[in-house]
Structures are given as C-alpha cells and as structure tokens.
Amino acid sequence: MTDETLDLKCPSCRAPLRFFPSSGRWECDYCGSKFKLEELQNLKQERKERQKQKTQSDGYICKNCGAKILLSENTSATSCIYCRSTAIIPERLENEFTPNSIIPFRKTKEEAVAAFQKFGIRKIFAPKEFTSKKNIEEIQGIYIPFWLYDFHLVGKASGVGKNSASVRSGDYLVTTTRIYHFERDCDIPFFDIPVDGSKHFDDALMNSIEPFDYKDLVTFDSAFLSGFLAERYDLKKEEAVGSAVKRAEGTALGQVKLTLSRYQTTEIQNHSFEPTNLDGEYVLLPVWLLNIRYKGKLYPYAMNGQTGKMIGDLPVLEWKILLYGLILFLIIAVIISLGFILLGGYRL
C-alpha cells in the first residue's frame, strides 16, 4: 500500500500534467506534450516499479513542493494549496472505495464560467454584481460520488375510484356516485437511479443537474482526477438506496394511475413497494460547483460537468420586484383602458 499522493508529471519535462475535457487528453502546461490514458497508465506502472517506498507520518506530502497537505476525510483528489499541483490519494481509492466507473469532465472551466455569467443575465430581479467575474473565478470542478441503482420495484397499490353522473329533476340536481375499489400488482424496473453518496453535497442540488448521459461512463482510472477535486462516498450502498426507492415509488404510483383512466376521481390509499434484484454501482460524476455568499446567505450553484446543465437559486431583490411589479401593473391597466376607449367607445 503506497502512502504517496499520485501526482502526474510530464514524462518529458516533469511539469504538472492536467486532464483537459475538451480534448480528452492529458496535456503538459510547459512543454505542450499530450498523452492518452493508456500512455499514462504504462508510465505510471513503470514509475511505481521504479519508486522506493516512502514512509509518511500524518497528512500527505506534496510530491512537487514537499508541503504537508491537510485533507478532509473523504477527499480522494485535491490540489496542493501552495504549488497548485494535483494531489491524488490512492488509499482513498482502494478496495470498496474504488469507483466502478467515471464520467470524465466534458465542460471546461471557461465554459462553466461563461455559463454562469449567462445564467445571471436577463434575470431582472437579481442584483447585478452577483454574476461578477470575481465571484465566478472560484468555481471548482469536483468528481462527486454517486450510487447508481438498478432494481425492480415490486408491490401492491390499492384505493378507491369514483364515477358520478347528474340528472336534473325539476329544481333539483340528482347526482349519483358509483364507488369502486381497485387493486394493482406491480413489477416496475428501474435503471441507474443516481443517488448522491456524500453528505456534504445537497441532494436537491444534485437532483437538479440530472440527467447524466451514462453512455460516457468509462472504467475508472485515477488519472482522470488530475486537475480536479474528488470525494469518496460516506453513505454506504445500503444507506443511500432509500432515496432511490422513494423516487421510484413516485414513478410507480404514476404508472398505477395510468391504469385508472376508467375512473373520474381516484385516491390511492395503500401502497407497499419493495426493491428486488437490487444492484448498486459506485461512480464518480463531474460537477462544477460554486458557492456565493450574498448578504449573509449562501447560494449554491452547480453545472453538470458533462451536459452543461446549470442550476441554482438566484437571490431576489425586493425593491426590484416592487418596481417592476408596479410598472407592469400600470402598463396592463393602461392597455386595458385603451382597449375600452378605442374599441368600446368608452370615455373617462
């Protein structure tokens, strides 16, 4: 077991190597050499064999500048705060913490910054300085741990359905309502429901940047992490599955409702579903994250590092709402009045 952080150095000039989403390769900042994954893997093997074991105490030593890097418990990749070179921690990626697959970053930092700036434009209620360059520069690319679950949701749902008809009888309306009891037996399969495996990241935020295109999942290699941050899961497979089942239930009930079209009104009163044939895969998915503090509140923003979908809540300035509301109100009132005057011959 090696305690050393894995830093990627250019085989040619020993400068830091970083992964570029745009090209899908690792490029050297200084000599411009480009490397594919296989090339790096071969080189890594060679280096491992060549290298001597170094004993470390606590913390990790940056391979580039020798500084001690403090890590939070679940970080598996980070950058040295002194020399900014990538630090990948192999132990954090071993055994049960080795991800099955990873979707490498496709969106560059520049694209993330541009998307964020666009996000703030045309939002007339938000404060202008919110999308200033200064804030956006702190955007971080993180590989976030996810569990992807496959299962069949199996169970029963039952409830009441009603149909009504009315007939007029003189001055009275006679309404007859027929009441039914229905029961359904379900076996509904789901694939790759993503559940955020880290307590540090808000589930709602992660939900909102879905979906990821799983076609881009590749077998994990720690080389992908260079240049980005990465975390490992702190929710185990069994612990995180609850959220997936809850979401699946929502869909299952929807599927049940589709079979209730014969009733005018329905109410599902009982349901019990269980996941069967459960399978969970641990993957890393790319996300650009930004937290902006504004007037004491923290505003989180996320962009899907693969698809570019950007999500976040913008702060709303009260006075802007009132102002635009007032203007809108006046405009509507004037338009309606003009309509009356010009078309209906009305007069003040």
Add this chain to the structure above:
Amino acid sequence: MKKYFLFALVSFFLFFSFASAKEVEVQERTEENRYGIPSRFELNEKTIGSATTIPYVNADELVYDFAGLYTDSEYEKIQDLTQELNEKLPFRVVVVTQDNIGSRSAMEYADDFYDYNDFGPDGVLLLIAMDVREVYISTAGDAIGTISNPRVETILDAVYSYLSSGDYAFATERFLSRVESYHSSGKDASVGDYKVLPDGKIVFYKKLPILPILFFSLAITTVIMIIAVNSYKKIVLATNANEYLSQGNVVVKNIEDRYVNSVTTRTYSPVSSGSSGGSSGGSSGGYHSSSSGASHGGGGRHF
C-alpha cells in the same frame, strides 16, 4: 224678451271669464327672421317646413294656453310659478296646451314646439294635446340629465289622472313642482355620461369602469410576478425517477376493480330565472331625433 237678453249677456260674460282671456301672441315666421328657427339649427326644406306649422311665440311667456284650459286666475298662478322656476333652473320649463296639433304626433308637436321657438337648447316642455287627449313631456339638451326618461314616466304617473278628470291647472302645477324637486335631487345617474353638441344632438358615453380595471390589472400582475419570482427557484428535490424507468418492461396487473356502492345526493339548484339586466350605457334608449336634428327625450300618455 228682457229675460233672454239678460241671459245672453250673462252667458257672454261668463263665457269670457271662464274662457281663456289670455290670447296667445303669435309672431310671423318670415325669411327675415330666419323663420323663427334658432341659429343652432340649419335652414333647409325640412326645418322650414316643420317650423312654419308651429306657432312662433314670445319665448318669455313660457306658458301657452292655446286650448284655453286655464281660467285667468289659474293662468296667472301657473305663469308665476313657471317664471319663478325658470329663474331658478339652468334649463327652460315650458307649458303648452293645444287643441289642434294637426297631423303630427304629440311627441313631434312637443319636440318641434320647443325646437322652433327661442327657448334655448336645454329645456323641458309639457304639452297637453286635447284633440288627441294626450299629454306629452319633451326634454332637450342638458335637461335630459335632470328630467330623464324614467323620471318623465314618474311625472306622467303623477299628473295624468288629474288630466283625465279635467283638473288641468292642478296637473300643470304638479308637473312644475315635480320638475323643481328633480332639479334639487340632481342628475339622474342612470342616464350616464353624455355631451350636448351645439346642433342639439346628444352623444352618450359609456363610463370607463376604472375600479374593475384596476382590480383586474392587479390580479394579473400578481400572478405574473409570482410566476416570474418562482422561476428563480430552480433547485428542486426530485420526487420521481421517471427518466430511469424501463418503459417497455413495466408490469401493472389489474387485480381488482370492484364495485362497492353508490351514493345519491339531491341538491337544490333552481334554473336561473331572468337574464341579468340589459347592457347599460352607450344606449340612445328612448332618446330620438326630432325634425330639427336635435336629440330629445320624453314620454307621453293618453288621458
């Protein structure tokens, strides 16, 4: 012989005392005085033709007893009251009794009598037409706001029975007092907004319903603002896994669709009777044009 002579003499004097001693002065309509047609009306075949068959009176007298319905004393009283009223009111009040309105309807005669004499553009005229036994009240110009058509009907209600019983003076006095009290009450709101044009025509306006418009605008604005502000909240916890559903492999079996029972209710809901009141405003309801082109209101009744 002497008896008969005395009888004839007494009858003669009696006749004159009960008959209208006040003969109505009538002027001539000639080309020089523009046929007595007020300047606000244009001179054409129609107006001249109509005017020449209407007596051209002295507009200051205001009470014209062609039919001789009032005694001298009654006439004086009525004329005093009318003069007083005309000083008080911003529009003219005219009384006409006639025993021959010719080929005209009572409405036409009343309208024309008012128009083709120098009473001014705003006024109300009471016509008692004995040959057709009809009473007609004609209104013109700004007077239609105070003596609106509904109010005319009320006045007719108040006077016509007295006309039936031959109490013409009293009926006339009642007319005058009603006009006065309506003036004190101000304009009739049901007439709405109107404008009297220089040629005597009246244009009705529908008033802009400002309050409903403001409420409606406020409601729409609120809805739009709520939608706009909510579009700022994008982070939403997922409640379903629809994108991850394996569509073609969904199995939902109908175990049961069992009829349980029926519930019957009776609710009272009468068929709505009567449509809502007819559309208001913009109507020239009951207001017509006379031969002069001026707009008149009014109403009449047989007695």
